[in-house]
Structure formats: structure tokens, C-alpha cells
Amino acid sequence: xxxxxxxxxxxxxxxxxxxxxxxxxxxxxxxxxxxxxxxxxxxxxxxxxxxxxxxxxxxxxxxxxxxxxxxxxxxxxxxxxxxxxxxxxxxxxxxxxxxxxxxxxxxxxxxxxxxxxxxxxxxxxxxxxxxxxxxxxxxxxxxxxxxxxxxxxxxxxxxxxxxxxxxxxxxxxxxxxxxxxxxxxxxxxxxxxxxxxxxxxxxxxxxxxxxxxxxxxxxxxxxxxxxxxxxxxxxxxxxxxxxxxxxxxxxxxxxxxxxxxxxxxxxxxxxxxxxxxxxxxxxxxxxxxxxxxxxxxxxxxxxxxxxxxxxxxxxxxxxxxxxxxxxxxxxxxxxxxxxxxxxxxxxxxxxxxxxxxxxxxxxxxxxxxxxxxxxxxxxxxxxxxxxxxxxxxxxxxxxxxxxxxxxxxxxxxxxxxxxxxxxxxxxxxxxxxxxxxxxxxxxxxxxxxxxxxxxxxxxxxxxxxxxxxxxxx
Amino acid sequence: xxxxxxxxxxxxxxxxxxxxxxxxxxxxxxxxxxxxxxxxxxxxxxxxxxxxxxxxxxxxxxxxxxxxxxxxxxxxxxxxxxxxxxxxxxxxxxxxxxxxxxxxxxxxxxxxxxxxxxxxxxxxxxxxxxxxxxxxxxxxxxxxxxxxxxxxxxxxxxxxxxxxxxxxxxxxxxxxxxxxxxxxxxxxxxxxxxxxxxxxxxxxxxxxxxxxxxxxxxxxxxxxxxxxxxxxxxxxxxxxxxxxxxxxxxxxxxxxxxxxxxxxxxxxxxxxxxxxxxxxxxxxxxxxxx
Numbered sequence: 001x002x003x004x005x006x007x008x009x010x011x012x013x014x015x016x017x018x019x020x021x022x023x024x025x026x027x028x029x030x031x032x033x034x035x036x037x038x039x040x041x042x043x044x045x046x047x048x049x050x051x052x053x054x055x056x057x058x059x060x061x062x063x064x065x066x067x068x069x070x071x072x073x074x075x076x077x078x079x080x081x082x083x084x085x086x087x088x089x090x091x092x093x094x095x096x097x098x099x100x101x102x103x104x105x106x107x108x109x110x111x112x113x114x115x116x117x118x119x120x121x122x123x124x125x126x127x128x129x130x131x132x133x134x135x136x137x138x139x140x141x142x143x144x145x146x147x148x149x150x151x152x153x154x155x156x157x158x159x160x161x162x163x164x165x166x167x168x169x170x171x172x173x174x175x176x177x178x179x180x181x182x183x184x185x186x187x188x189x190x191x192x193x194x195x196x197x198x199x200x201x202x203x204x205x206x207x208x209x210x211x212x213x214x215x216x217x218x219x220x221x222x223x224x225x226x227x228x229x230x231x232x233x234x235x236x237x238x239x240x241x242x243x244x245x246x247x248x249x250x251x252x253x254x255x256x257x258x259x260x261x262x263x264x265x266x267x268x269x270x271x272x273x274x275x276x277x278x279x280x281x282x283x284x285x286x287x288x289x290x291x292x293x294x295x296x297x298x299x300x301x302x303x304x305x306x307x308x309x310x311x312x313x314x315x316x317x318x319x320x321x322x323x324x325x326x327x328x329x330x331x332x333x334x335x336x337x338x339x340x341x342x343x344x345x346x347x348x349x350x351x352x353x354x355x356x357x358x359x360x361x362x363x364x365x366x367x368x369x370x371x372x373x374x375x376x377x378x379x380x381x382x383x384x385x386x387x388x389x390x391x392x393x394x395x396x397x398x399x400x401x402x403x404x405x406x407x408x409x410x411x412x413x414x415x416x417x418x419x420x421x422x423x424x425x426x427x428x429x430x431x432x433x434x435x436x437x438x439x440x441x442x443x444x445x446x447x448x449x450x451x452x453x454x455x456x457x458x459x460x461x462x463x464x465x466x467x468x469x470x471x472x473x
Numbered sequence: 474x475x476x477x478x479x480x481x482x483x484x485x486x487x488x489x490x491x492x493x494x495x496x497x498x499x500x501x502x503x504x505x506x507x508x509x510x511x512x513x514x515x516x517x518x519x520x521x522x523x524x525x526x527x528x529x530x531x532x533x534x535x536x537x538x539x540x541x542x543x544x545x546x547x548x549x550x551x552x553x554x555x556x557x558x559x560x561x562x563x564x565x566x567x568x569x570x571x572x573x574x575x576x577x578x579x580x581x582x583x584x585x586x587x588x589x590x591x592x593x594x595x596x597x598x599x600x601x602x603x604x605x606x607x608x609x610x611x612x613x614x615x616x617x618x619x620x621x622x623x624x625x626x627x628x629x630x631x632x633x634x635x636x637x638x639x640x641x642x643x644x645x646x647x648x649x650x651x652x653x654x655x656x657x658x659x660x661x662x663x664x665x666x667x668x669x670x671x672x673x674x675x676x677x678x679x680x681x682x683x684x685x686x687x688x689x690x691x692x693x694x695x696x697x698x699x700x701x702x703x704x705x706x707x708x709x710x711x712x713x714x715x716x717x718x719x720x721x722x723x724x725x726x727x728x729x730x731x732x733x734x735x736x737x738x739x740x741x742x743x744x745x746x747x748x749x750x751x752x753x754x755x756x757x758x759x760x761x762x763x
Contacts, residue, residue, distance in 0.1 A: 056627065056651075057625070057626050057627035057628060057651040057652065058609070058624070058626050058651070058652065059534070059537070059539055059626030059627045062537070063611075063626065064537055064538030064539055064626065065538045065539065065540070065614070065620065065623060065624065066538070066614070066615075066620045067538070068611035068614045068615050068624060069611065069615060123610075126610070126611075127608050127609050127610055127652070128607070128608065128609015128610070128611065128624065128625070128651065128652030128653060128654075129607070129608050129609045129651075129652035129653065130608075130609075132589075132608045133608065135588075135589045135606070135608055136588045136589060136608070144475055145590075145606075146590075147588055147589055147590065148585070148587050148588055148589060148590035150585040150586075151585060151586050151587055151588040151590075151612070152586065153586070153588035153610055153612055154588045157588070236612075239585075239586070240582070240586065240615065240616045241582045241616055241618055241748060241750075242615065242616065242618070386615060389618065389620070390618040390619070390620075390745055390748070391573075391618065391619050391620045391745075392549075393545070393547040393571075393573070393620070394620035396538060398537075398538065
């Protein structure tokens, strides 16, 4: 396999694509159930911790004065970041006509939706009185009380809500033709489900035209949204007055970090799906190779923005910010800070080598390492500033308790569970877009096959059946 | 905040900090703390606990950072290196004390970040905290450069005031439950009572009539509390108060990030003034022999 140079083989037949992808949605095997049990176990840890925290108070998480935020907010940023990859692949690469995204964008888009569903839980979990969480929404109240529209947390609620709705819609709209394929191949209750979901898709000309338009409009709508969401999350920090948070470069820095961890997340899921569902024909090594190159480029942007932040603090001569920066490099948090720099800026250089980019197992490990680095990055944004800011009397370091760790770990279980449901309900490889990709490539590389297989109404008939037979063999 | 209200009063709301923020102040409660007089006895802290129903969290939780001291006495020690080659072997002058409570900033950083507007500026110039509205996002505390906001990490009612101690709780204000942020209010319940009394008697509030618990308790009278509005816009508020006189005497002006003073006798400063938070607590520097 490693000598494969084409993104996808042009001789895959439509029926085989349907068959391969639909097979991944059939009755699950043992490995699937084991994964479900593991995810449920992780999730139950989080539920236990959350129930305990809800009943006792936020103190059990070992949040304290002045460490009022902890892993909850760090992990919230982390998950929001993960969500950006889907939009990158499905929208940005769509309008730039990078067709290699087609076999892998569907699960990336699903990742967007589910990571947002995970991320959205964290601001709720971290509230002291979470039963009043709906107060941040501008609903009509008899008392005429509105949220404070100046607060970045309110912007967060709007931004995440909008992004979640749009990305879920985008995921759904993009899968309608595939859901129709499922409908045509399903029986029993599944048939009913997919009949409803596919909205009467027949695949005629008019439907495709409208579909294309809707998809393009959604893609164009989603790109600025994705950029703004993480910019707004960054303004939770950038809009504050605190050293280490009040940083002008935070919005681009957060967006770069988001795309970075998102791409690493795609690589992880790429490897898992390829392995579990035998998607070797679609999730090919050249596509992995391209994804890794993209990740590498974004990693360098992230590194550059980090350096910009450091140097602007250093030359800015704001003594408090400078002291905090020095403290990050040498103080209590320094092991984590250095680990973040190593994992985020040094480890990606492994992706400069083609041999590593094309190695499934190596990339699996590296992508997870990168994401650990990015998670540490978010923690290093939240933690050190709270431990040492302006008031020397309030300098203190505290570490998260098991409650925080359980909820953080449980969020991975929650995401995993959502994703496991997804792979069995919606095709995790976009069948119609893979066909499209092959179709276009055939027209470029194999005119002979294309002329036989993709005859339009006006085209001349090929001489005999010889051409088609040749393709079959 | 009905639509008519917004449309009618929009220009009033959108006035920024550069214009001094909200203009129609009734009062502007501020204070002066003379550090020369402060002995660090902590009587004010005790008074604050008694007056404001502050939870007594116990030694362990205090060490965990769950204390609720709205007023705290910060201690700062001499640097061993005195400069010019001299090294202090002992702490000659003992600690320097800095009583810190909410600075009631006029351009408070905690106010814009609260998602539900649970903390806002009152026409009294106070930075108010509405416990009922607070959802506990703790953003205000994170954005307070002085770290003067305290969060109810637990429900302290039963452990802090076991019967019959609950009988001594101050009925003029609430006992806060878990998940709510709280901070010094300048004893707003006392201000309210005095204002109501003055209104009933159809007169203005007098200077010195409002006394927060800490000011009342201070044995050395290090703290002076009063309306400082008349130095800001003459003819309004309580006129010619002692506090305003001290602000004027030490030439500290509201709305400025830096005070330009020539006379070394003028000891007034505000904590972290450069951040442009515009605090309303004036500290008078401690004068010491080196």
C-alpha cells in the first residue's frame, strides 16, 4: 500500500463504493460494543463527578480563590478548537476545489458537530448555579431583564449556538444523497428512518442543482462563522484586563490552534476508521499524507503566533505580563509549558518526513501527542494567569481535583459515544462525493474508461461492449 | 430595559469611561484609608464578618482558598535588600498592612464581563452585586485585578452558623448560598437605611451619617468614609464631606490613570491606578524611616 501515489484508484466501481460504505453501517461487531462500553464507562465517571459537584458545590473541583476557572474552561476551548477541522475540510477545501478532502470530510464534519456538543457542556458544568444557565440567553421576560450584551460569555453562547446549528445542518444537508442510498438499501425500521431523513431524494437533475447551491451557500456561510467562533472564545480572555490574557493576537492564535488540534483529531479518527471499517480504498495514504502536510503548515502558523505573543510581551515592557511570561517558562507550571511547546512546535517536525506521514501507526501516535500538546496549551492559557496576576497577595497555585479530571475524561467518552452512534447511522464516508471525485479523475486520467462508463445522452455509443469488459477485468 | 427606555436613554447609556461613565450620580461613596494609622489589628475584618453575614469557613477551607473575607489585611514585608549595598538583617519596621476590600471602581472591570449583568453600577457610585441574578460564571473575579471577589464554593449555612449561632445573623441582608459571587458592598444596607431615614425626614444625608462596619470599628480611625461626589460635580451629593476633603487635599482626581503631584507631602494613591479602573478607595501612603 505504501507505494500508492494516487489519492484514489480510478477503477473502483460505484457498486463497490456503496457496498463498502454501507457495510460499515451494518450490525456492529464485538469491537464496536467494547468501544461503546468503554465510552459509557468514561461518561459515567463524569456523571458521578458532576452529580457530586452539583450537590456539594464547586469547591469539590478544587477550584478556589483566585483559581476560579480550571480545566473546565481549558477543555472547553480544546473541544471548540477540535470543531474547526470539519469546517476546514468540508467548507474551505470545498470552495478551493481540493478534491482529496472528499473521502474524509464527512466524519470530520460529524466531528465538528459532536465536539461542539461536547464543548457546549463545559461552560454549563462550570457554572456555580447551572440551573440558571438559560439566563445568558435573551429571552423575553416579564421583568424585562436581559443578559449583559457586553460580556464575551454571552457572545460565546450566541456563537456556539449558531455554529452548532449550522454545522449540524451542513452535516445533514451534505449527507442527503447518501441517506437516499441507505434508504434504497435498507429494510425494516431503518428503511422508514432513512425514507424520512432523505426527504424524498430521487437524484434528478433539479434536485442536484438545488443541492449544489444549498451546499455551496452553507459552505460560504460556515467559513466566517468558524473563524468568528474561536475569535469570540478567545475574547473571553483577550477582552479581559489580565496579564497573559489581554493579548491582541489571541483571535488568530486561537483560530490557528483550533485548526491545528482539529487536523490532528482528523488524523486520529482517520486511522481508527480506516482500521475498523477497512476503508483502505478511500482513506488512502496519499490523503493521509496531504492531511499531514496541512497539519504541519498550521502547526508552523501556530508556532509563529506563539513567538509573536512572546516577543510582543517581551518588548512591550508591561512588567506584570513579562513577569508572568517568565513565570510560565520557569515557574510552577514550567514542565507543562515546556511540554506544550515541545508537543506543539517540535513534534510536528516529524511530519516533514514523507515516510512518517505515510505511516499509519506513527501518525496515530503523533496526532494524539499533538492534541495533548494543544490541550496543555489551553490549560497554560487559563492556569498561570489566574495563579499570578496583578495582586501579589493573591499569588497561589492549585491543582485540579479528581472531580475536574473525571469530567474532562468523561467528555472524551461522551464524544466517543456520539461518534459511535454516528458511524452506524450516517455513512462516515461520503459515497456520492467519492464517486464524483473518481468521475472527475477518470475524465482527466482515463478518458477511455470515462467514455465508456459515463456516457451522456448525446455521446456516441462506444464500439461494442469491449471497453466495458476491459474495465471490469 | 424596555425598547422605549433604550431608545429614549440611549445616549446616556453609551457614554464611555472617557466621559466619566454614568453621569447622573446621586452620591458617590468613596473612602480614604490612612496607612500611617493602620496597625493591622484586623478589627475591621471581624466587624465585616459580623455585619455582612460572612461565612466562617474554618482553617482547612481557608487554606484551600475558600475564605470569604470581603475585607482582608494584606501583609507586605520589607525587602531584605535595601539598595545601595545595605542589607536588612531584621524586619526593622515589621509588616506593612494594606486593608483591601472592593475598590468600587468607577470603570469596574468586573461589570462588563458578567454575562447576566449581576454586577452593575448604581447611581450611588457603588459596584453592586445582585446575588439572586448571579449564575456563578466567576468571570468577574477573574477579571478583577485586585482579586477582591469571593465565591461561595460550598453551602456554608449549616457549618458556619450552627444553632443557636444563626440567631446572630444580620437580618438586614441575606445569607448567600453556594454558587454565588459576593464582595464588599460598602455596607449597602447601612447606606440604604440612612438614605431612607433622610428621605423620611425630608433632608439631605449628612456627612458621617453613613458608617460602614469597618470604619465604625477601626480603633485608630484609619478609615474615612463619605460621599466624594462634591469634588467631582460640586453641588451634588453630600457636600463638604471629610472624605472628599481628603481626596482634594491629596490631589487625587477621579477618572485619571495617573496623578501628577509635585509635593511629597501628598501621600494619596490608588491601588493599580494605571489600569484605569478608577477605584474609589484612596490610600494614604505609610511614611517610614528607612
